[in-house]
Amino acid sequence: MAEAPGAEGGNAEDIARKRPRTHQAFQDDEQRLLKHYEKIESKAKKNLNTLYGKISFLFQLDEVPDQLRYLRDRFVSLKEKSAFGLTRIGLFGSTGAGKSTLLNALLDKRFFLPVSGTRTCTSCQVQISTSRNKYYEANIFLLSEEEWRDELRYLFVLLESENNNGEKDDDMEHAIRKLRAVYGEGAERKSYQELLRAKPAITIPSSRRITLKKAEAEELSKELDPYIRNQDNGEEDSEMDVEMDSSDSEMERRRENMRLWPLIKHVEVTLPVSDLIPEGVVFVDIPGTGDSNKERDEMWKESILECSSIWVIADVERVFGAKEHEIMLREAIKACQAGKCSDITFVVTKTDKMNTEEYLRDKGRAEGSMSTHDAILECNKSLKRRKGRAIKDRMQKHLPSDSEILQKSDLVYTVSAKEYWRTETLSIGETEISVLRDHVRKLHLNMTKNLIRDYMKDILVFFNFMDVYICTPLEGDQPSQKDELDEYVRTKIQELGTAAGHVFDQMDLPLLNGVRSARKLHKKNMENLFNQGKNSRGFHKTLKALCVRKGVFVSRIFNRLDINSLLAQPIYDHIDAPFGSIFRKQRHTKASLQLVIDEFSTEIKKKFTEVGRRTNLSNVRLNFLLQETDIIMKALERQIFLKKKTILESLVLLIQSILSPHYDEAAKICGKQTCENIKNKLYQSVEEEVAQNMFEKAKEKMKSHFNSLKVEMTMKLEKDFSNMLSFAFSPWDRMCDRLPVFDQERQEIESLYNSLQ
Numbered sequence: 001m002a003e004a005p006g007a008e009g010g011n012a013e014d015i016a017r018k019r020p021r022t023h024q025a026f027q028d029d030e031q032r033l034l035k036h037y038e039k040i041e042s043k044a045k046k047n048l049n050t051l052y053g054k055i056s057f058l059f060q061l062d063e064v065p066d067q068l069r070y071l072r073d074r075f076v077s078l079k080e081k082s083a084f085g086l087t088r089i090g091l092f093g094s095t096g097a098g099k100s101t102l103l104n105a106l107l108d109k110r111f112f113l114p115v116s117g118t119r120t121c122t123s124c125q126v127q128i129s130t131s132r133n134k135y136y137e138a139n140i141f142l143l144s145e146e147e148w149r150d151e152l153r154y155l156f157v158l159l160e161s162e163n164n165n166g167e168k169d170d171d172m173e174h175a176i177r178k179l180r181a182v183y184g185e186g187a188e189r190k191s192y193q194e195l196l197r198a199k200p201a202i203t204i205p206s207s208r209r210i211t212l213k214k215a216e217a218e219e220l221s222k223e224l225d226p227y228i229r230n231q232d233n234g235e236e237d238s239e240m241d242v243e244m245d246s247s248d249s250e251m252e253r254r255r256e257n258m259r260l261w262p263l264i265k266h267v268e269v270t271l272p273v274s275d276l277i278p279e280g281v282v283f284v285d286i287p288g289t290g291d292s293n294k295e296r297d298e299m300w301k302e303s304i305l306e307c308s309s310i311w312v313i314a315d316v317e318r319v320f321g322a323k324e325h326e327i328m329l330r331e332a333i334k335a336c337q338a339g340k341c342s343d344i345t346f347v348v349t350k351t352d353k354m355n356t357e358e359y360l361r362d363k364g365r366a367e368g369s370m371s372t373h374d375a376i377l378e379c380n381k382s383l384k385r386r387k388g389r390a391i392k393d394r395m396q397k398h399l400p401s402d403s404e405i406l407q408k409s410d411l412v413y414t415v416s417a418k419e420y421w422r423t424e425t426l427s428i429g430e431t432e433i434s435v436l437r438d439h440v441r442k443l444h445l446n447m448t449k450n451l452i453r454d455y456m457k458d459i460l461v462f463f464n465f466m467d468v469y470i471c472t473p474l475e476g477d478q479p480s481q482k483d484e485l486d487e488y489v490r491t492k493i494q495e496l497g498t499a500a501g502h503v504f505d506q507m508d509l510p511l512l513n514g515v516r517s518a519r520k521l522h523k524k525n526m527e528n529l530f531n532q533g534k535n536s537r538g539f540h541k542t543l544k545a546l547c548v549r550k551g552v553f554v555s556r557i558f559n560r561l562d563i564n565s566l567l568a569q570p571i572y573d574h575i576d577a578p579f580g581s582i583f584r585k586q587r588h589t590k591a592s593l594q595l596v597i598d599e600f601s602t603e604i605k606k607k608f609t610e611v612g613r614r615t616n617l618s619n620v621r622l623n624f625l626l627q628e629t630d631i632i633m634k635a636l637e638r639q640i641f642l643k644k645k646t647i648l649e650s651l652v653l654l655i656q657s658i659l660s661p662h663y664d665e666a667a668k669i670c671g672k673q674t675c676e677n678i679k680n681k682l683y684q685s686v687e688e689e690v691a692q693n694m695f696e697k698a699k700e701k702m703k704s705h706f707n708s709l710k711v712e713m714t715m716k717l718e719k720d721f722s723n724m725l726s727f728a729f730s731p732w733d734r735m736c737d738r739l740p741v742f743d744q745e746r747q748e749i750e751s752l753y754n755s756l757q
């Protein structure tokens with residue numbers, strides 16, 4: 001019987017009761033489907049290869065006509081591209097939230113990824129996936145020489161000894177530990193120039209990459225441990241579990257490996273195929289608020305945008321009110337708008353940490369009136385309800401009100417990885433690890449289904465292409481058919497451009513209001529940021545690092561500080577919802593661009609059908625026109641998707657580039673009162689730029705991006721439709737006698753496609 005532990009409301013439980021099935025059977029079902037999709041893909045590929053054997057001679061003709069080139073390019077891209085994609089799931093959470101422990105439980109490998117109890121832990125990204133390889137493999141990517149030089153320069157900002165009266169803070173100590181790890185004791189007393197010339201005290205592989213390969217999980221885990229475990233725990237030489245029988249040289253080698261940690265950019269781990277996690281799913285362990293290292297921080301931003309699903313991971317004891325969760329949720333919402341994310345999940349970890357007595361006292365109930373087990377389940381239920389509502393409220397402010405994500409019923413999961421292994425208080429089902437696995441598989445299955453369907457559809461359209469090529473001679477008076485369609489399409493594309501312009505105009509008012517509020521709030525927002533360092537004596541260094549990094553700095557004390565985003569935020573607050581409406585993919589409303597596109601495509605297809613019927617165009621040719629239109633529209637959607645990110649980021653990037661010379665100047669400030677002087681310089685610079693219409697310029701920049709999207713859309717459509725019509729109405733007679741027969745291949749693809757319905 002499938003357990004629905006702690007499921008919210010009666011629904012999930014009711015469904016589980018009505019539909020008794022074993023968890024295993026459900027999984028089998030999905031596995032079968034996934035296998036089915038894989039089989040379809042491999043058959044389709046084989047089919048394409050056979051076809052290639054038959055038609056490749058056409059592509060090697062002395063003179064390849066334009067239209068044939070169109071055919072060839074399409075074919076080659078189909079043959080080479082994989083039908084499947086990766087489902088990236090980002091586990092997004094602060095150090096110590098329980099990400100690694102959760103991943104180990106999901107993978108059913110208790111001691112696989114190193115788990116760390118302290119808050120100071122390597123914050124590099126770890127990516128985990130399964131593959132057909134029978135080995136357990138890890139690739140550790142290091143910073144390039146140039147990247148390390150850049151990092152070094154910035155570490156020196158944190159180290160500056162002036163003004164610091166021998167006092168150290170967390171950021172500074174961290175910097176010292178990095179230098180010592182790479183250059184040895186006393187490195188922090190050398191100058192930047194000296195260190196640039198110095199030979200590192202450790203061996204850095206010239207490939208800047210370390211590959212580990214083992215037959216057993218435990219072996220890999222042991223090898224990997226020194227690289228990603230918490231080496232930075234404030235002690236000179238960290239403890240490590242070197243076995244008693246390890247030789248001296250082995251110990252020496254491991255100790256040296258451990259010292260590479262400041263150079264690690266990210267780590268990729270692959271496990272052999274598992275029953276629990278399907279191939280194609282990639283988990284990415286993403287540190288909560290970014291990273292002080294520039295490379296890692298940029299990767300941090302990119303990875304978030306690449307995820308199909310983002311899980312915000314929070315310790316049960318810090319579920320409410322933690323600032324990082326706000327940052328993470330905001331980033332996740334941004335990823336839904338500008339990136340590939342279509343799912344946000346909130347995972348509360350360590351639910352076993354329940355103090356029953358306190359809980360009962362809190363609730364005004366008698367001591368002993370409830371078991372720990374029941375208290376945990378009750379608490380989980382209430383957490384789901386409360387947190388779920390809070391997150392929805394937050395998302396509602398930034399996403400269109402009827403987005404699919406807002407309709408999700410299971411937004412919050414309450415898990416205990418510890419009890420998953422121990423099962424003292426909770427049953428395995430109640431730890432919700434398996435429910436999360438179900439969630440993973442469903443996400444992946446859904447994505448895979450859509451991808452394979454699209455792929456098979458593309459192949460079918462290709463066969464239609466070939467049909468058009470073969471069907472000869474052309475029916476009716478083709479020049480006039482083609483001219484009529486050309487003309488119609490051109491007019492419709494112009495109309496689409498105008499309609500898209502109207503859709504984009506919806507941004508005008510929110511942008512205007514946003515700029516107004518940014519003008520009003522910039523000073524206060526900066527004060528708030530600076531106030532965080534009020535009681536910190538090393539804050540001048542934080543500020544300096546902030547300037548060196550062009551306004552963005554991830555501190556170990558203050559989390560993520562980002563002046564540019566802070567200044568832009570009031571504008572984003574105004575535009576987020578309308579922006580989301582314009583680019584929404586589901587439930588189109590009048591406000592959405594997709595509606596304009598759909599209307600365009602419907603009208604075009606109607607016209608093709610009408611002209612086709614009127615002029616007795618063969619079905620083959622007509623079908624080709626209709627299906628190729630779908631393909632062109634899909635390509636257009638992809639183009640829009642890419643541009644969307646550029647548009648959204650344009651505000652903050654422009655602000656950063658306007659302020660960039662000011663940051664450079666501020667970074668040079670030193671001597672007495674550095675802290676006050678940097679603050680004043682920044683206040684003054686921002687004030688100056690605001691007076692010179694910085695926010696208005698950002699607004700104009702965004703509008704110009706919208707405008708160029710409009711232009712690019714119409715240009716692309718004009719080109720694609722013109723190619724397509726030329727192809728459809730080309731006289732092919734010359735080649736016809738040389739064309740192969742490929743009915744069998746087509747039938748196979750058709751039946752495969754139908755099996756997907």
Ligand SMILES: Nc1nc2c(ncn2[C@@H]2O[C@H](COP(=O)(O)OP(=O)(O)O)[C@@H](O)[C@H]2O)c(=O)[nH]1
Nearest residue numbers: 095096097098099100101115116117350417418
């Ligand atoms: N009680 C309890 N402790 C947990 C659980 N999951 C993780 N922890 C502890 O939380 C600490 C941080 O875990 P870790 O997985 O390293 O967090 P990460 O930094 O987010 O990867 C470790 O001491 C874990 O033992 C859990 O489910 N229950």
Ligand SMILES: [Mg+2]
Nearest residue numbers: 099100114116
């Ligand atoms: Mg971890």
